[in-house]
Amino acid sequence: MMGRSSSSDESGLKKGPWTPEEDQKLIDYIERNGHGSWRALPALAGLNRCGKSCRLRWTNYLRPDIKRGNFTEDEEKLIIHLHSHLGNKWSAIATHLPGRTDNEIKNFWNTHLKKKLLQMGIDPVTHQPRTDHLDILAHLPQLLAMAANNLGATNLLNPSFFDMNLTTLMSQSEATEIAKFQLLQNILQVLSTNNTTTSIPQNIDQFYAVQLSEYLKLNPQHLQNLQELAMNEAQTTSSLPSFSAHDFVSPSYSNLELDHQEGSKGVGEQHGMTVGKEEYGRFESVPPLVPASPENVNGGGKGRSDGGDTHIELGNTSLLTKQNEHLSSSTSTTTIDANWQDFMDDEATGCYWKEIIERTSPSWS
DNA sequence: AAACCAAGCAACCGCCTTGCC
DNA sequence: TGGCAAGGCGGTTGCTTGGTT
Numbered sequence: 001m002m003g004r005s006s007s008s009d010e011s012g013l014k015k016g017p018w019t020p021e022e023d024q025k026l027i028d029y030i031e032r033n034g035h036g037s038w039r040a041l042p043a044l045a046g047l048n049r050c051g052k053s054c055r056l057r058w059t060n061y062l063r064p065d066i067k068r069g070n071f072t073e074d075e076e077k078l079i080i081h082l083h084s085h086l087g088n089k090w091s092a093i094a095t096h097l098p099g100r101t102d103n104e105i106k107n108f109w110n111t112h113l114k115k116k117l118l119q120m121g122i123d124p125v126t127h128q129p130r131t132d133h134l135d136i137l138a139h140l141p142q143l144l145a146m147a148a149n150n151l152g153a154t155n156l157l158n159p160s161f162f163d164m165n166l167t168t169l170m171s172q173s174e175a176t177e178i179a180k181f182q183l184l185q186n187i188l189q190v191l192s193t194n195n196t197t198t199s200i201p202q203n204i205d206q207f208y209a210v211q212l213s214e215y216l217k218l219n220p221q222h223l224q225n226l227q228e229l230a231m232n233e234a235q236t237t238s239s240l241p242s243f244s245a246h247d248f249v250s251p252s253y254s255n256l257e258l259d260h261q262e263g264s265k266g267v268g269e270q271h272g273m274t275v276g277k278e279e280y281g282r283f284e285s286v287p288p289l290v291p292a293s294p295e296n297v298n299g300g301g302k303g304r305s306d307g308g309d310t311h312i313e314l315g316n317t318s319l320l321t322k323q324n325e326h327l328s329s330s331t332s333t334t335t336i337d338a339n340w341q342d343f344m345d346d347e348a349t350g351c352y353w354k355e356i357i358e359r360t361s362p363s364w365s
Numbered sequence: 366a367a368a369c370c371a372a373g374c375a376a377c378c379g380c381c382t383t384g385c386c
Numbered sequence: 387t388g389g390c391a392a393g394g395c396g397g398t399t400g401c402t403t404g405g406t407t
Binding site for chain 1: 369372373374375377378
């Protein structure tokens with residue numbers, strides 16, 4: 001049995017792992033009387049424990065509705081998504097996973113999910129791509145390889161992509177070419193719109209794309225090179241068997257929204273899980289690439305709108321409008337992910353993309 | 366077979382919030 | 387309004403286990 005060695009504190013109360021006998025006493029008492037006052041419970045139940053220890057033992061282990069066993073993939077996804085919105089609010093996250101305790105989720109996060117996100121190149125705190133991964137092109141094959149192996153980045157970044165088992169049908173080099181094309185597509189689409197910085201990136205490619213577009217605004221001399229690269233990539237990609245670039249547009253990380261997704265029934269629903277007031281949206285359909293235009297801020301009106309405590313409301317005098325005074329000021333309030341805004345505020349962003357451009361030009365291979 | 370190491374996880378610690386007087 | 391008690395919560399600890407050398 002895992003845990004701590006048995007000991008007593010200065011008050012004589014027992015600490016450490018619970019014995020089966022103690023468990024049974026606690027269960028018997030609560031089944032007969034309810035827990036009532038936790039402080040009074042130990043004496044009434046005949047336990048030499050503090051009330052707090054009894055409460056924890058009950059809520060984390062003995063409660064009859066505790067779910068045992070490994071976390072499912074759906075639960076993993078849900079935890080990751082909830083964490084991206086709620087942060088380390090384990091109890092809040094636990095309310096969306098029936099039978100799972102905050103302690104269990106916290107342990108699972110610290111021992112499994114955090115590592116998994118790091119391997120995927122995603123910062124587990126901000127849920128944004130790690131900025132220490134400067135060479136994203138070198139990183140793409142890694143992401144794709146991981147995708148082929150397990151749940152990993154793929155289901156998270158673009159479930160539809162891998163639901164089709166495409167990774168089993170193409171070589172890694174082909175997948176890399178396609179991913180590069182997809183990234184380029186997003187970049188050029190972002191570039192083709194007027195407002196970029198008011199948009200919340202809907203996926204990691206768009207995150208990079210928006211960043212790159214900001215860099216290119218400041219360094220327009222690189223734009224033509226990029227367009228030429230995109231054309232070359234399109235030719236390369238179109239020569240691949242059976243797949244067109246359209247198949248790979250729009251990773252749907254953003255589909256894992258807290259908010260209601262119209263006409264969707266979620267994996268969460270299948271497991272009785274709910275998110276907020278709404279059911280957990282499914283990510284089976286492939287939405288179109290979300291243009292970085294104002295009307296698509298907040299997912300085109302259907303996306304992020306919860307205004308939860310991980311978001312900040314920015315008014316006319318906000319950081320956002322201050323940072324982007326050239327943009328329209330007609331929007332009275334814009335909800336934007338705080339971490340995203342932090343990144344946008346990072347003066348090093350330009351340097352980041354300068355390095356990307358210089359590394360990837362003139363060849364993407 | 367023994368030593369070592371890292372992962373997993375139950376349990377504890379201390380701070381914070383809430384409710385009551 | 388301030389003080390106190392109880393409960394809740396997130397972070398940390400330390401033991402067990404399984405794998406590796």
